[in-house]
Amino acid sequence: MITPDYFYVIVGGGMAGLQLALRISEDIFFKGKKIAIIEPSEKSLNDKTWCYWESRPGRWDDLIYKQWQHGKFVTTDISKDLDLEPYSYKMLRSIDFYNYARETLDAKNEFSFIKDEVSAIDSVTRTAKGKIDNYTATHFFDSRPPIDYKKDSAASLIYQHFKGIHIKVNENTFDPRKFTMMDYRVKHKQNTCFTYVLPFTATEALIEFTYFTPQLTEETIYDKKLEKYISTILGISEYEILDSEKGVIPMTDYTFTASNTKHITKIGTAGGWVKPSTGYSFKSTEKKVERVIENIKAGKRPSHKLLNLKYQRYDAIFLDVLEKRNDLGESLFTKLYTKNNIQDIFKFLDEETSSSEDLRIMLSLYHPQFLRSLLNKL
Template sequence: MLVPDYYYVIVGGGLAGLQLASRINNDVFFKGKKIAIIEPSKKIENDKTWCFWQNTPGKWDHLIHKSWNKAAFFSSETEQTLDLGEYSYNMIRSSDFYEDVKKELEKSEDFIFIQDRIEKIDPVTRTAVGKKANYTATHFFDSRLTDKYKEEVKHTVLYQHFKGWLIETQENIFDPGKFTMMDFRLKYKDSTSFTYVLPLTAKKALIEFTFFTPFLTAEKVYDEMLERYLKEILQLKDWKITETETGIIPMTDFPFHENNSAYITRIGTAGGWVKPSSGYSFKSTERKVEQIIENIKSGLATSEGLFNKSFARYDSIFLDVLSRRNDLGESLFTKFYTKNSIEDIFRFLDEETSFSENIKIMLSLYHPEFIKSFFRKL
């Protein structure tokens, strides 16, 4: 084989690709290795909002747009204020993240940004075929999501899909010290659906209507539910929409990691890095990137140790329940947030809890449907 164009090619300049690139850039082990980041768009718009919790200082603290220490949870029967204790819940705008990492990498002679769309990667010739050119490398990190996860009926597939409005009001409406984790007081019929509120100031907030369902819906449905929430729940008469964002995240127990090979590692959503039962990805991506770096430096396969089978099993059972009985979502999430401490909740979602702690949390969610799903997924 001829000398490849690049040591690594990172396909996709989103969250996973740029976190990986930044981590490589800050490790002397990779100094002198030529790396290409190939992305079809310029990535200059704020196309996503990422939120995550942490109880220690982190690498991305300088990009935090807003942080909260209290959360609200609403169901049709209860209202809870959750004190996050040692944790903070943080928001990062994607445009800030893209700009920050690009500026960092542009100072390095090892990285090059290429605007192109990769159509396929040939593992035999180790070639990424793009619309503009072909690119060879010793290894590819591929963030392209295919539809293969939809084709195998033995795996459960739901979608977390949403639309958000960044609104401004004339009067002081919001408590900027407390965000709303979930508000089930307004739901779409027979579904797991809720509103998520991130107040930035007393007059400004990002409000998202979110579905966690086996089906997708028309654009007008999000708009109708958002407008109803503003009028019926927040009792607003006047507001201005300054930004909008939408998203569709597959929530599935499909084993994305089985698509990894000696020369291709799937990353991001395409690698199964999104937590299937919650949709959170920012800190999960950071942890998996760290594991990849450790694997490379130790001479292991890049995907070694990226997934915890026990937590994957819990996620799979939970997804199966919601797939068959999507109307149970409000009840299950209410139990989750009212019967467990916020510290245990965050540690469980971060896959840091012990077996006994996991059993305690799963029992707090108990419903007969879990027994059916347990045996279905066995």
């Protein structure tokens, strides 16, 4: 039998792949096992901003760029303050995470970074086929989404797509103690869309215009909506753009786990690790990685019981509602944030609630479309 090149190959050096590699590097169980991280890009740019909430100090606190304990939810008719305690809403810049991961893993003899793009993995020969070379391993952790997930007629699919700009103004304008979770005052047709504001200082903030829609839009639309929000809502006429970001996150109940095999485990978006109903992924990934490590050490498949069936069903129904009636988004989120306290919302989204707590939150969102979507997903 030919000895494989690596014990593990992690295909993709993004957030999921690097979180997994970092966690493996900390556990003596994996000492001496050669691991390759194959990624086609240098990951030298700040290409993403990740946010999440925690009720206690967390493992990434040294990398946090900014955190808040106060927020707000805004529509044309209401403005509700959100007192997050004991939670904090934390923001982490991708470049800080990439640099930390690279520095940490470069110091470990077991890890190799390889710049290549994997096109396919042969589960029989246990070979990852790259553009430059091929790589064999006992197991692959693969972050490449299957190409057919957009074509599954049984799955709901909403895109969270956005553009954000980090701006600087000359006068004190922002309250750096309070972020804006959702502001629905700038609209686009009958779409679910809102503005998200993360103030860093009194003169700097990241402002993102975000859609939850079944279709994408042109970049010029984001620019127009951002300009309208900045000028009409914030009353800012002059500002400097320091940085920008844009992205598309699939929010879907597609069964990504069907692609898992004895020798291949899908991770990140490709593994269904993104919370389907919100698009949040950083903290979810941390939890999934911990379960993967526990499974391996217990002699189970890495993908064993990674996803919670109950919450998968909740997410599927909610996505179906937004896919069928995208015009309901503002009213549904308004009900969520005005009829529940933020701590209960966070607990529900963290998949830590009891059945009675689930029922209370779901009843607060009620619309007849939920019954139709429930029947559609049975």
